[in-house]
Amino acid sequence: MLLMEQTWPDVRAYLERCRTIIIPLGSVEQHGLALPLGTDAFIAQAMAQEAGRRTQRLVAPILAPGMSLYVHMDFPGTISFMPDTYTAMIRDCVASLHRHGFRNFLLVNGHGGNEGCIQNAMAEMGYRLPGMKYTWAQWWRMPEINAREDEVGLGRVGHGGGSEAALIMHVRSGLVKSELFGRDMKEARFRTSQDLVRTHVTETGIIDAQQERATAEIGAELFELTVTRLTAMLADLESPA
Numbered sequence: 023m024l025l026m027e028q029t030w031p032d033v034r035a036y037l038e039r040c041r042t043i044i045i046p047l048g049s050v051e052q053h054g055l056a057l058p059l060g061t062d063a064f065i066a067q068a069m070a071q072e073a074g075r076r077t078q079r080l081v082a083p084i085l086a087p088g089m090s091l092y093v094h095m096d097f098p099g100t101i102s103f104m105p106d107t108y109t110a111m112i113r114d115c116v117a118s119l120h121r122h123g124f125r126n127f128l129l130v131n132g133h134g135g136n137e138g139c140i141q142n143a144m145a146e147m148g149y150r151l152p153g154m155k156y157t158w159a160q161w162w163r164m165p166e167i168n169a170r171e172d173e174v175g176l177g178r179v180g181h182g183g184g185s186e187a188a189l190i191m192h193v194r195s196g197l198v199k200s201e202l203f204g205r206d207m208k209e210a211r212f213r214t215s216q217d218l219v220r221t222h223v224t225e226t227g228i229i230d231a232q233q234e235r236a237t238a239e240i241g242a243e244l245f246e247l248t249v250t251r252l253t254a255m256l257a258d259l260e261s262p263a
């Protein structure tokens with residue numbers, strides 16, 4: 023159930039039975055030669071929508087672009103908000119929804135660079151807005167995902183890594199150039215935090231990536247594990263304290 027597809031009376035009626043909303047967050051950021059700039063956004067949006075469909079919960083429009091300032095600007099196409107801007111966007115989105123009566127917020131993040139903004143925005147909103155509860159999820163930090171990644175030899179997510187490639191093959195297969203799958207990690211050492219994913223560290227923009235083992239089938243498995251976890255998180259969010 024997408025918020026954008028409802029009328030305002032639809033939302034008013036929804037709020038009479040439920041005060042929960044799911045907010046996906048993503049990025050517009052280079053993901054190497056084979057994966058689209060919208061990788062993080064497409065994955066988070068699909069996960070949020072499927073969790074919303076199964077639980078009949080509303081899903082807000084995705085907040086993307088995200089915060090990609092520090093490491094991806096060497097590659098054409100990346101769009102980033104400043105950290106303060108993105109934090110304010112999350113805050114304003116939550117505050118708007120809270121004003122209408124939403125009280126339970128599940129944020130589904132698809133991009134590691136957004137973490138600090140989410141933490142700051144939600145800590146402040148949790149403090150300021152009466153009666154609100156929130157939780158947030160990142161698929162690559164879920165233990166069941168990491169266990170499956172190890173079993174199938176995908177390696178951890180890295181940037182544009184095997185599991186990310188598998189997930190985008192599942193949710194938007196037509197956008198993946200699998201003939202360009204590869205590994206990339208130049209010999210360069212990381213001298214400062216800003217070196218990560220810059221052109222002198224990785225030629226193609228992926229890092230710690232083992233894309234060649236990615237398949238849509240593995241992507242579907244990881245997707246299902248995540249959506250299962252999200253539905254459980256929604257139940258926790260809505261359970262009385």
Ligand SMILES: [Zn+2]
Pocket residue numbers: 053061062132133181182186
């Ligand atoms: Zn990504």
